[in-house]
Amino acid sequence: MKRQLSVAWFVLIFAAGCAAISQSRVAAQPADIAQLRTIRDVPLPGDTSRFDYESIDPVAHRLFIAHLGARSVVAYDTDQGQVLADIPGVPGVHGVIAVPELGRLYATATNSRQIVVIDTASLAVVATAQGDGYPDGLAYASDVGKIYVSDEQDGNETVIDVQSNQRLGAIALGGEAGNTQYDPSSHRILVAVQTKNQMVAIDPSTDQVVDRHDTPGCDHPHGLLIDSDQQRAFAACQGNDKLVVLDMTTWQVISTQDVGRSPDVLASDPVLHLVYVAAENGPLAVFRNDETGVTRIAFQSAGPNAHVVAVDPNTHSIYMPLANLNGQPVLRELALDLPSN
Numbered sequence: 001m002k003r004q005l006s007v008a009w010f011v012l013i014f015a016a017g018c019a020a021i022s023q024s025r026v027a028a029q030p031a032d033i034a035q036l037r038t039i040r041d042v043p044l045p046g047d048t049s050r051f052d053y054e055s056i057d058p059v060a061h062r063l064f065i066a067h068l069g070a071r072s073v074v075a076y077d078t079d080q081g082q083v084l085a086d087i088p089g090v091p092g093v094h095g096v097i098a099v100p101e102l103g104r105l106y107a108t109a110t111n112s113r114q115i116v117v118i119d120t121a122s123l124a125v126v127a128t129a130q131g132d133g134y135p136d137g138l139a140y141a142s143d144v145g146k147i148y149v150s151d152e153q154d155g156n157e158t159v160i161d162v163q164s165n166q167r168l169g170a171i172a173l174g175g176e177a178g179n180t181q182y183d184p185s186s187h188r189i190l191v192a193v194q195t196k197n198q199m200v201a202i203d204p205s206t207d208q209v210v211d212r213h214d215t216p217g218c219d220h221p222h223g224l225l226i227d228s229d230q231q232r233a234f235a236a237c238q239g240n241d242k243l244v245v246l247d248m249t250t251w252q253v254i255s256t257q258d259v260g261r262s263p264d265v266l267a268s269d270p271v272l273h274l275v276y277v278a279a280e281n282g283p284l285a286v287f288r289n290d291e292t293g294v295t296r297i298a299f300q301s302a303g304p305n306a307h308v309v310a311v312d313p314n315t316h317s318i319y320m321p322l323a324n325l326n327g328q329p330v331l332r333e334l335a336l337d338l339p340s341n
Contacts, residue, residue, distance in 0.1 A: 149179035
């Protein structure tokens with residue numbers, strides 16, 4: 001019996017040690033030199049249900065937050081640090097995108113299969129457009145005046161005209177769409193097609209798929225970020241907890257990085273050349289993204305279920321909504337402390 005217990009304890013200790021080693025391998029790297037610091041937690045309206053995407057209007061100094069479970073969009077003044085409004089009537093809201101030049105915010109009302117148009121001055125709903133099966137992420141192609149909406153259910157990219165707020169059609173992608181982004185350098189809409197492990201390129205002048213690029217090493221690419229200056233595409237891989245970086249001139253993978261479990265939303269700070277990757281289990285991964293390459297410089301818990309991130313390019317503040325912090329939804333504002341040297 002003693003021998004059996006000793007063996008059992010050895011197995012348990014060995015397993016725990018392996019788990020700790022594995023966790024530390026993900027949680028710390030020599031290059032993780034920066035630290036996240038909480039500036040403040042601001043109470044948000046509504047219940048403790050799930051949040052989704054955010055979008056910053058740096059001109060008006062406003063942050064818009066999709067409160068999915070509460071069927072509303074929260075408008076937040078980043079200068080004053082206070083909630084301006086809780087805009088109702090957006091059932092199942094997932095994606096939000098502010099377009100300062102139009103004075104509009106577009107939000108996907110997934111439950112009603114619509115795209116809701118909000119005036120950013122009055123903070124009122126001014127129009128709705130018909131979507132498809134499961135409208136999710138949004139991108140704006142300024143050259144042609146169109147909003148593109150990824151559809152996670154029907155495998156389409158829905159196209160909305162911003163002048164008429166009418167649905168122009170849907171582009172078949174061949175698989176479920178994750179997030180979508182516009183690249184002003186190539187004048188292409190890019191979509192992470194998660195069930196194909198591909199990046200699909202659309203020409204917005206014709207609304208035709210013009211290219212497909214595989215994402216090797218990335219299982220189920222969902223989150224997507226485009227850095228036009230560096231000509232890099234960042235894909236958050238929910239199936240294997242990786243960040244894959246592709247060179248958009250060759251579409252070859254140039255970097256594969258560890259991130260938190262089930263990575264979701266990505267954000268960038270173009271001034272400081274930083275990329276942020278939020279994950280369902282809470283840690284925020286931060287990467288330096290410059291001419292030398294892509295290097296992780298921070299990996300730290302940002303709060304419970306902190307899977308959404310937005311960064312103010314003017315102040316470099318990081319905004320992450322937390323659905324339930326001691327029974328209250330809050331907006332956590334953080335700073336990234338970089339080493340002085």
